[in-house]
Amino acid sequence: MLTTNKKRLRKRHRAETRFRAYGVLSLLVAVGILFTLIYSIVTHGYSAFYRTTLLLDIELDPERIAVSPPYSRSALMQGRYSSLVKRGLYALFPEVTDRRDRRELTALLSPGAELAVRDYLIDHPDSLGTTIVLEVPMSSDYDQLYKEHLPRSGENLRFSEQQLQWFDRLLQEGRIRYRFNTQFLFGADSRYPELAGIAGAVVGSFYALLVCFLLSFPLGIAAATYLEEFAPKTRLTRIIEANINNLAAVPSVIFGLLGLAIFLNVFGLPRSTPLVGGIVLSLMTLPTIIIATRASIRSVSPGIRQAGLAMGASPVQVVFHHVLPVALPGTLTGTIIGLAQALGETAPLLMIGMVAFIANVPATPLDASAALPVQIFLWAESAERGFVEKTSAAIMVIMMFLIMMNLLAVIIRSKTQSKVE
Amino acid sequence: MYISFSKLVVFPAVLTVAMQAGIANARDQIQIVGSSTVYPFATIVAERFGNRGKFKTPVIESTGTGGGMKLFCQGIGAGTPDVSNASRAMKTSEWENCQANGVTEIIEVAFGNDGIAFANDKKGPKLNLTRKQLWMALAEKGPKPKKWNEIDPSLPNAKISVLVPPPTSGTRDAWNALVMAKGCPEAIKTADKDSCEMLREDGAAIEAGENDALIVQKLEADPTAFGIFGYSYLENNRDRIQAASIEGVEIDIDTIQDYSYPISRPLFFYVKKAHIGVVPGLQEYLNEFIAEDAIGNDGYLLDAGLVPLSDAKRAKLQKDAGGLMVMSK
Numbered sequence: 001m002l003t004t005n006k007k008r009l010r011k012r013h014r015a016e017t018r019f020r021a022y023g024v025l026s027l028l029v030a031v032g033i034l035f036t037l038i039y040s041i042v043t044h045g046y047s048a049f050y051r052t053t054l055l056l057d058i059e060l061d062p063e064r065i066a067v068s069p070p071y072s073r074s075a076l077m078q079g080r081y082s083s084l085v086k087r088g089l090y091a092l093f094p095e096v097t098d099r100r101d102r103r104e105l106t107a108l109l110s111p112g113a114e115l116a117v118r119d120y121l122i123d124h125p126d127s128l129g130t131t132i133v134l135e136v137p138m139s140s141d142y143d144q145l146y147k148e149h150l151p152r153s154g155e156n157l158r159f160s161e162q163q164l165q166w167f168d169r170l171l172q173e174g175r176i177r178y179r180f181n182t183q184f185l186f187g188a189d190s191r192y193p194e195l196a197g198i199a200g201a202v203v204g205s206f207y208a209l210l211v212c213f214l215l216s217f218p219l220g221i222a223a224a225t226y227l228e229e230f231a232p233k234t235r236l237t238r239i240i241e242a243n244i245n246n247l248a249a250v251p252s253v254i255f256g257l258l259g260l261a262i263f264l265n266v267f268g269l270p271r272s273t274p275l276v277g278g279i280v281l282s283l284m285t286l287p288t289i290i291i292a293t294r295a296s297i298r299s300v301s302p303g304i305r306q307a308g309l310a311m312g313a314s315p316v317q318v319v320f321h322h323v324l325p326v327a328l329p330g331t332l333t334g335t336i337i338g339l340a341q342a343l344g345e346t347a348p349l350l351m352i353g354m355v356a357f358i359a360n361v362p363a364t365p366l367d368a369s370a371a372l373p374v375q376i377f378l379w380a381e382s383a384e385r386g387f388v389e390k391t392s393a394a395i396m397v398i399m400m401f402l403i404m405m406n407l408l409a410v411i412i413r414s415k416t417q418s419k420v421e
Numbered sequence: 422m423y424i425s426f427s428k429l430v431v432f433p434a435v436l437t438v439a440m441q442a443g444i445a446n447a448r449d450q451i452q453i454v455g456s457s458t459v460y461p462f463a464t465i466v467a468e469r470f471g472n473r474g475k476f477k478t479p480v481i482e483s484t485g486t487g488g489g490m491k492l493f494c495q496g497i498g499a500g501t502p503d504v505s506n507a508s509r510a511m512k513t514s515e516w517e518n519c520q521a522n523g524v525t526e527i528i529e530v531a532f533g534n535d536g537i538a539f540a541n542d543k544k545g546p547k548l549n550l551t552r553k554q555l556w557m558a559l560a561e562k563g564p565k566p567k568k569w570n571e572i573d574p575s576l577p578n579a580k581i582s583v584l585v586p587p588p589t590s591g592t593r594d595a596w597n598a599l600v601m602a603k604g605c606p607e608a609i610k611t612a613d614k615d616s617c618e619m620l621r622e623d624g625a626a627i628e629a630g631e632n633d634a635l636i637v638q639k640l641e642a643d644p645t646a647f648g649i650f651g652y653s654y655l656e657n658n659r660d661r662i663q664a665a666s667i668e669g670v671e672i673d674i675d676t677i678q679d680y681s682y683p684i685s686r687p688l689f690f691y692v693k694k695a696h697i698g699v700v701p702g703l704q705e706y707l708n709e710f711i712a713e714d715a716i717g718n719d720g721y722l723l724d725a726g727l728v729p730l731s732d733a734k735r736a737k738l739q740k741d742a743g744g745l746m747v748m749s750k
Contacts, residue, residue, distance in 0.1 A: 074474070077473070077474030077475075078473065078474065078475070111469075111721075115472060150660070151660055154660060157660065158659070158660065190468060191461065191464045191465045191468050191725075192468075264500075268500055270448075271452065271500070272452075272480050272482070353454075353480075353482050355482060355483065356480050356481055356482040356483070357460070357463075357464040357467065357480070357481040357482075357483075358478070358480050359467065359468050359471050359478035360471070360477060360478055368450060368452075368480040378483075380632060380634060380635075381457070381483075381632055381633065381634070382461070382634075383461060383633065383651075383653055383654040383656075383657040383658070383726070384657055385657060385658070388634065
């Protein structure tokens with residue numbers, strides 16, 4: 001009798017230990033997956049924040065640029081700079097004279113090199129006629145070679161023997177520099193990986209989220225407050241409540257279709273703009289905000305309401321002066337989580353034309369623009385090898401924003417909560 | 422704090438008014454939709470065009486050829502795209518849809534060629550295949566062999582596993598038209614032409630999505646697997662993947678240009694003539710795209726993997742499209 005009891009007890013203890021082990025194991029698996037993901041993204045992506053440049057002596061000859069006085073900004077924009085850059089490079093390799101060899105030589109330069117010269121001249125119009133020393137971007141293949149992302153030997157190499165020799169010589173002479181890639185952080189998208197930047201997508205996402213916030217936050221709070229505090233509990237309001245909950249579970253691509261049918265086709269709003277993107281995303285975040293706000297209004301102690309009413313405040317005053325301020329932390333948390341979800345959405349944006357190549361940073365929400373997840377999608381699809389690191393770097397940027405938003409939610413919650421208490 | 426809540430409710434109304442103000446303006450930026458195969462070329466042209474500083478860089482959406490045609494043929498006006506890229510010629514049904522919606526004058530520009538590569542990882546064997554063999558390996562109506570050497574003893578003793586593009590992609594359309602339809606036995610062709618193009622559903626042909634980079638990774642993991650790529654993708658990744666020769670012909674610029682490589686096709690874009698002179702820069706964009714600088718034998722699109730037209734065809738194109746000649750069907 002006693003032994004069976006002991007046995008049973010031991011069995012139960014073993015079961016408990018096993019259960020704990022399972023728990024620890026699943027936690028380890030989850031952490032392991034997360035770590036692998038972050039590790040692979042960071043190791044692939046960190047190099048995108050740097051790029052290789054080439055130090056060239058460039059003679060700013062007005063005749064070659066084909067500009068004549070007065071040297072206005074628009075005249076300088078229209079100038080021809082490609083021969084200036086090429087001459088700067090040829091000067092370093094005077095022994096290369098054959099036309100075909102020279103073509104191989106200029107493959108070291110990015111198409112952005114001439115733009116760098118143009119932009120320099122526009123900023124320093126006085127330097128026209130002088131010889132300047134300028135760092136110009138190298139083409140993506142050599143950037144990748146420097147970063148050891150492309151092989152130096154093997155079959156079907158992307159470089160010829162002499163191109164590798166030239167590259168090594170430039171490296172020895174100290175003409176190749178490895179610089180922080182400001183263009184990646186502050187530029188817009190480009191078809192050339194070494195020139196592509198994330199700012200267009202970041203600003204586009206910012207405008208879309210701004211529109212989304214301005215629409216869904218007030219509407220969400222108004223709807224939630226009315227439903228929770230003022231609406232009569234009839235069959236109709238119950239149906240509305242159920243539908244709001246359903247709406248939160250609708251696949252996001254459907255909101256995109258709705259946006260296409262109503263905002264673009266009926267209202268004729270401009271395609272590919274953060275304005276429409278924000279409106280569509282707000283349809284998605286509205287239910288999240290309503291549900292979060294209602295939950296936090298419901299959790300406000302009835303004592304606060306009763307105390308307000310007892311002091312002679314009207315129901316509207318009670319709601320606005322007492323209930324909503326107390327419910328605010330929960331509301332804001334819900335809003336931020338809703339916005340963070342919206343930040344990561346691609347499917348609804350596909351329908352309204354935000355999945356597009358846009359080479360300008362949008363100035364207003366009415367300009368065509370991409371968004372962060374869209375940019376990741378577009379770069380991941382590109383054939384050029386240089387976009388592999390850009391894709392991972394863009395993922396790093398969007399994750400940083402998501403972490404910041406979630407952190408903000410945590411801070412707001414802890415700050416306001418302690419104040420209310 | 423309480424005031425802000427009632428004030429915030431007013432914002433949507435303000436925003437709506439602001440919206441109305443913006444729409445009335447006509448468009449000053451070219452809008453382009455269409456094929457994901459043409460997208461890399463069109464974007465390069467657009468970027469160069471924008472860098473000139475005279476006009477804004479066009480907005481280019483990668484919607485797929487069919488989706489682009491649908492948008493393009495919706496009608497004339499600022500709400501519709503100006504240009505549609507296509508990895509195949511406009512279909513008669515699409516042409517009729519365009520006509521019905523008032524898009525009557527369309528400039529067709531066949532600006533270059535593309536070849537489709539049947540490629541595997543460099544660790545795997547290099548194959549020489551015929552379209553008939555490819556059809557047998559992939560068709561639903563075919564013999565459905567498990568291994569390549571069941572089709573022909575000279576082929577390797579390896580499992581048939583091919584990652585194919587999704588049905589929405591122009592590459593799949595071209596693959597169907599150039600390989601599946603051509604390699605199909607006459608008996609099946611006469612009975613039911615469409616059934617020739619049906620792919621196996623027993624796991625030998627795996628639909629792999631449009632992301633070529635991902636497909637290359639999968640090929641790396643499984644050297645017996647094959648993928649289907651556009652030529653520009655192959656060209657950029659020759660150090661990782663190798664293409665099978667088709668009917669003894671290797672895929673390269675020359676064989677695609679003279680169509681001796683069997684899976685070659687022309688690439689197109691279509692321009693609305695009614696929008697030229699209305700949308701600023703549209704004429705200039707067209708000129709930029711068909712210039713020798715872009716699509717010539719030394720042009721910058723060649724670096725991106727475009728296969729140029731033959732000199733005669735290119736000269737004719739530059740004359741016709743430069744003169745804004747409209748197409749007829």
